[in-house]
Amino acid sequence: MHKIIGYFLHNRLITALVLILIIIGGLSTVPFNWHSGLIPRNPVAVDAIPDIGDNQQIIATDWMGRSPKDIQEQVTYPLTTALLGIPGVKTIRSSSMFGMSFIYIIFNDDVDFYWSRSRILEKLNSLPAGLLPEGVKPTLGPDATALGQIYWYTLEGRNPKTGKPAGGWDPQELRTIQDYYVRYQLSSAEGVSEVASVGGYVKEYQVDLNPEAMRAYGLNLVQVMLAVKNSNIDVGAGTMEVNRAEYLIRGLGYVKKLKDLEEATITDRHGVAVRVKDVAKVSFGPGDRRGGLDKEGQEAVGGVVVARNGSNPMEVINNVKAKIAEMQGGMPEKTLKDGSTSRVTVVPFYDRTRLIKETIGTLESSLMHEILICIIVVLILVLNLRASFVIATMLPLAVLTTFIVMKLLGIEANIVALSGIAIAIGVMVDVGVVFMENVVRHLSTAPHARGKQLEALILNAVHEVSGAVMTGMGTTIISFLPVFAMQAQEGKMFHPLAFTKTFALLSALLLGILILPTLAYWIFSLRIPKRWALKVFKKRVPRTFKIMHWTVSTNMLIIAIVVLLATYELSSVWLPLGPQNGTLLNLLFVIVTVGAILSILWLLVLKYEQILRWCLNHRWKFMSIPILTLIAGGMIWTKTGSEFMPTLDEGAFLLMPTSMPHSGVEENIQNCKILDQRIKAIPEVESVVGKWGRVESALDPAPIQMYEITINYKPEYQLDDDGKRIRDKNGDYIRLWRDEIKNEDDIWKEIVKAANLPGLTGSPKLQPIATRQVMLSTGMKAPMGLKIYGPDLASIEQAGLQMEKALKAIPDINSSSVYYDRAEGAPYIEIHLDREKLGRYGIQVGTVQSVIETAIGGMAEGSTVEGRERFPIRVRYARELRDDPDVLNGILVPTADGTQIPLGELATFHFVKGATMIQSENTFLTGYVTFDKVGNKAEVDVVHAAQKHIDELVAHGKIKLSKGVTYKFTGTYEQQIHAAERLQVVIPIALILIFLVLFFQFKSVTASMIHFSGVFVAFAGGFILIWLYGQDWFLNFNIAGVNMRTLFGMGQINLSVAVWVGFIALFGVATDDGVLMGTYIHQVFLKRQPHSPLEIREAVVEAGMKRVRPAAMTTATTLIALLPVLSSTGKGSDIMVPMSIPTFGGMLIQTMTMFVVPVFQCWWRESALKREQKKKN
Structure with a gap:
């Protein structure tokens, strides 16, 4: 390690070239909308969330005019049995409806998508004669899943000059233009799998x-x-x-x-x-219609663009928009009676671009705020402008390096991937803090060092703590490796985060070892002639500074100015108290919040020796504190509810009610029209487009009784094209919601009221992407539900109606959302x-x-x-x-x-x-009862309560099941159970790996266990903060009219996979302070060789005093860096905040390890000394 650090420090030209390459490459690949014009852009691909859908293929078969029973018996069932033998198949689901059969083949995740398609085609081409009715030919669906539905649009007649609606086109004309012009043009865009038509008349x-x-x-x-x-x-x-x-x-x-x-x-x-x-x-x-489109009460014609599997949605949407712009000038147009011109125009009503931009914008803001706040903290803690500059430079360099690696490995920048960088920022800056704190300490012994002497001092300082830093970073990085062992949806969701966090930490570590020494050499080699500085400061600095030493006074003055300017800039862009309170109040709030954390930690540093000596003299009394903390954390853990994943706010709702099985085309057209008109009347709703029936695609197996209403609601504040808030002339953000509308749930409640129509079922709270994911993985249109299997539809319906009634009686379930999807009744x-x-x-x-x-x-x-x-x-x-x-x-x-x-x-x-529709799973007839939970209840708890209730009713004969009827609860609940089982393996592996890293560093099981104790203390701290978040009294006060619970998004936090990933991240950093302190304690013991309990305690105190400041600094940067994340409210914060809470709570309590580790070290070494003395005697 000494040679590597020395090589780059001595060969500074090579270091400079590496530095330039990182800056250019990073600015070229950064996923944010930065257009300097100087550096060519080749950004990392972006998306809102990772694609966590199942590996699915669809076979669609037309047999128009035939009833669902005919389709099921003569098409679906024979095909399903023939396809069961394909290798790698996990599940086969099917739907038989009027004139159509849909078979969904879900493959294992390790099966290649296109390999599975080739196997299906082989099977379809070799079907035995007579298996299917004459003339019936099954076809393989598009090489995409429903998650690929990224762009929906309508065709409308608009004035080409003003862009305003002009009309003049009937639904038949528009449908013809869609089918034979627009569809083909958009299908040619790169990355598009299919463009399907809907609405109008063929x-x-x-x-x-x-x-x-x-x-x-x-x-x-x-x-x-x-x-x-x-x-x-x-x-x-x-x-x-x-x-x-x-x-x-x-x-x-x-x-x-x-x-x-x-x-x-x-x-x-x-x-x-x-x-x-x-x-x-x-x-x-x-022609006969099995689906239609309605826009705000008017018949509409449109289409849906489906992205090819594996393609990047943002790139595909951009390609589609480019194609639309290219063909817009050649779109059909006509002259109306009033002499105006009406041109057919593509008008999007669901465009994932806005969600992607807002999500990436939230992460961009959080990252920028984190970097800025870390620079402020470093300036205050290090109190050395040159050292602070080096540390502050390393942070953006490490982030840029991470973007380069993401680009090279093809990892998308999405909410989860960028969250990996966000939660790592505090740990990344710790590398520079520890290195530079030691460099400054070494330079204090030779303040006028130059040339080779300066090189040697920097080299020795960096090398001295490199072992502890590498061990600390090693535990952090290795602790996250088990995330790669996650499977199914949780694996697809968090693998990008594991990659980016690992890349970010490795980048910080490598830059700290390779680049930081050279930067430090350059910065500390700079010398401003003293007479120049004196001339400047005599004119501008008050006389009171003359009593101070020249270097100290100048340094402090510059640091104070820089900190004030940086804090002002942070306050003006972060605005935690909102724009209505102005920059000054926000500045004061930031100063007080950051200052409070720093003051507590600084007080800890000042009183450290006194507190440590008390702890060493009253060990059992002190140890009762961490023991009680562990007990409290464990009790909270057992009482905290579970769910699969926090809900991501997509900025759009999907209302999916169902009409009665007997309702016909005209009835459904009218219902859809009324729903759209009522919902559009809600002020917060931006646009409403309703679909009844199905799109002309294998990806949409909906009967005419099913509605899918896409509701785009306005953002709370007006946004620009990059998803950033716009201010009015007074500098305030422009709020678009009514005062009584506080959040998205309030908008949904308004929608539910408006959608209350006789003859229609209720609908769970749904969003486009989340709904597609659930339907893809479970076959249901709700995240929670009950599958009923039986020998015939009558038996299934009998059980389903009884269970529907029983579920409505459960308090934690929203009774209006409970619905048995009736298969019969047409x-x-x-x-x-x-x-x-x-x-x-x-x-x-x-x-x-x-x-x-x-x-x-x-x-x-x-x-x-x-x-x-x-x-x-x-x-x-x-x-x-x-x-x-x-x-x-x-x-x-x-x-x-x-x-x-x-x-x-x-x-x-x-x-x-x-x-009406016959559904089956692995050839067994299936029925669904869907439902939704009340408020923020934990999904797993709700399902467990429902399962217990249903099981009891069945056991007591209150629900009578026919012979052969079985049932099971499904939805995201199943994914949570699978994830929990996997976490039971993953988390112990993470802990074992951390312990092994500690063992390789300290070569002692006892020493490793001592430092490992920090994990348990931090674990308890994370759960304590989760509990506090759910308590109404915690931080329930207002500052400048802003409630602190609202500011930090406080409410009930359920144990989701995101929270557990946050804990895994916490485990990696929980040992850092202990390792830093334990390493120096070991060095002091080797140097002093104490021979009595008193000498052991003095050695421990000496080591602790030397390392408490960098330990407090790393804790401060980790905690304060998370403040912008915890207070973020934009798209994506739903996932970021739950991941950050364990780390923040754990690191707050983890400061206890600054005393726990020395106490255990003292205990251990005193015991060892006693054993040696006994042997001698």
């Missing part, structure tokens, strides 16, 4: 048959259908050479207009052609054929079924080819002859001799109830 050529006219001409359905099909065909007849020129021969016969179809010949009667127009009405019309008209009558007329079953399918449902007989556009040609009975159950009897069925028999003569009609 244009069709509709041939509406008149059965009476057909009977008059002696025609049947088959003849008309064949004529329509044969009227729409082009052919090629090769080539012909004329005068040595080759001519291509084409026979043109595609339908181009309605008249082409009308004039199509079916047959002739007595030499007169019978044409389609003679037996049918040909017109344009809308009204069916079943046509039962009378085979005896069919035989009497000589009609086959297939003939009747074909007539039913075509006359009522309609049969697509090809599509027209009109340039890029393709429109289906549908043949069926006229609407008035098929839209009423009473007229279905009159549908004519042809016999072999051409006679037409009414359907009513051949069949009977029955009105029954059947399935």
Whole structure:
């Protein structure tokens, strides 16, 4: 180590080059919106949160017109059983709905995404003949998951000059533009997997048959259908050479207009052609709809852009926006009656960009505030301007180095990854503090050292404490390695944090060893001629400074000025008390808050010797304090609730109610319209777009009774394009919410009130990304729920309705959110054929079924080819002859001799109830009961209470389950259970690794255990602060009208994976002060070789006195650096704050180790001395 430090210190040109490369590379890759123009930008990719979705593939199969029961039995079930044998499959879920089958294959996380797709394609291509109905062909969905739905938009007619809505386009026109122009253009953007359409009307050529006219001409359905099909065909007849020129021969016969179809010949009667127009009405019309879009009460047309799996959402969105800007000038436009122009415009209503920018903006602000506050603290604690400059320089350099490594390894900058840097800042600065504190101490022995002497002093000073620093950083880094062992969603969530925190700490350590000595040499080599300085200060410094030594007075004055300026700048950008209180009040608050922490620690340093001697003389009394702390922490731990993950505020809600199973298209359109209008009337709501049914994509298996309403609410304060708050002319932030609206929960309550419509279910509080994640991992549309498995739908429904009622009675569950997702209840008209009558007329079953399918449902007989556009040609009975159950009897069925028999003569009609959607998991039929918790209740506690209640009711027979029916609770609860099981392994591993690092440093089990004790004390401190956060009385007072609990986001904190990760981070730094002190105690003992208890105590006191100041400094920087994080309120703070609380609370209590370690050391060494003396005697 001595040689490495010496090499870079002696070869300062190499060090300078490395330094320049770090600065240029860091500024080039920094993920924030910094555009200096001097350095080319190649930033780290950014996103809001890591992609924690399951490794899923989707198989979609169309069999239009078929009931869910037919789809389940003839498509979904056979396909599912055939796919079960694919290697690496974890679960197969399926949904069978009207005309569609969706099969979701969830693979293990270690299976490559595209390898799994190739295995599925192999399986689909080798399906045995007869497994599926004729003509049914399953297709593999897009290479993406629902989490990839990053950009939703509507197409609207807008004035190209003003940008204001102009209208003038009907839903059919907009849908055609979307399907055949916009969709293809956006699909070509890099990183886009799919662009799916929704809303509007799909244009069709509709041939509406008149059965009476057909009977008059002696025609049947088959003849008309064949004529329509044969009227729409082009052919090629090769080539012909004329005068040595080759001519291509084409026979043109595609339908181009309605008249082409009308004039199509079916047959002739007595030499007169019978044409389609003679037996049918040909017109344009809308196709059948299974989904639609509504924007604030108006019918809308739009689409959704899906990012390819593994692509960066922000980059894809930017590519899409670039493509939109490119094609906007060529979008269709028309002149309206008033002479104005209306151009079709892409208008986004869900764009993940804002969330990403706000989240990254929150982290950027927190990091900047942390760095600035650390510089202030270092200036105050070190009291040496030159040393402070070196330490302050190392911090941004380490952050820039981390960004370079992130770019090289392809790690995204998201809320979790950047949180790793945020929680490491305090520890990173400790490296420079410890090194420079020792350098300053060594230089105090030779204040006029120059050249080689200065080099030697710096080299020896850095090398002297390098072992302790490396051990301290080693425990911090190694303690985080078990986070890499996390699996499933918790692993995907926190692996980026583990990477970035490790990179940040390694960067700080390496820069401290390689760069810091050279920087220190340069800074301490600078000398300002004394006569120049005296001339300046005689003019500007009051006489009172003349009584002080020149160097001290100047140094202190400059430090005071720099600290004041830095604190002022911090106050003006941090503004913890809000802009309404002005910069001065915020400045005072920052000074008092930081000063309070520093004063306590400084008082500890001043009184350290006195307190330590008391502790050494009253060991048992003193040890009762950490013992009671441990007991208190343990008791709080056992009573703290658990959840999987804190909820990230996405800035948008997703309202997902469901209508009754019997509701039809018109009913759902009307409900969606009313909901949108009511919600848009809420002042805090920015935009509302509702979707009923499904998007034309395999990623959206929604029946028409399901709504998905995207609600974008306004940010609390007006923001600029980079997600930063805007001030008014008075310097105050512009607040956009009403005074009575305090947080997002208040907005949700307003939405719930507005969405209370008869015939609609309630909806849990949902957000777009979180909902997609839950649906991807559980198949449910809520984070908490109950899965019911059974042999048939009736048994499942019986159990589900009973459990729905039981769950509503549980106090911790929001009763309005409890809903059994009814599989049955859809009204069916079943046509039962009378085979005896069919035989009497000589009609086959297939003939009747074909007539039913075509006359009522309609049969697509090809599509027209009109340039890029393709429109289906549908043949069926006229609407008035098929839209009423009473007229279905009159549908004519042809016999072999051409006679037409009414359907009513051949069949009977029955009105029954059947399935709306049939869901299954691993071929077992499944039903869902979804629910939500009340307030901030812990998810695990709520589920445990619900499970206990349901189990008791089942055991006592109050809930009667049919034979074969089973149930289990699911949702994020399952993920929390999995994470807890993993943490039971991960956390002990982290503790063992920390202990091993300590053992390798001290080569003694006893010494290692002494220093390891800091972990337990800090652990208890973390839980004590978590408990205090949940107490209404704690910090419940106002300063300048700002409540301190609100400022620091205090409330109930549940034990989530984020909190446990915070504890793992705490374990790594909890031993640092003890290691620093223990290392020097060991050095003092080797030097002094004490031979009596008194000498041992004096040696311990001497060592403690030498190391209490750097120990207090590192604690101060760690604590104060977290203040901006703890008080952050922007997007992303929901995850940052819970991770930071254990570290802050633990480090507060951990100062106790400054006394615990010396007391244990003294105890241990006195015992060893007694044993040696006994052996001698």
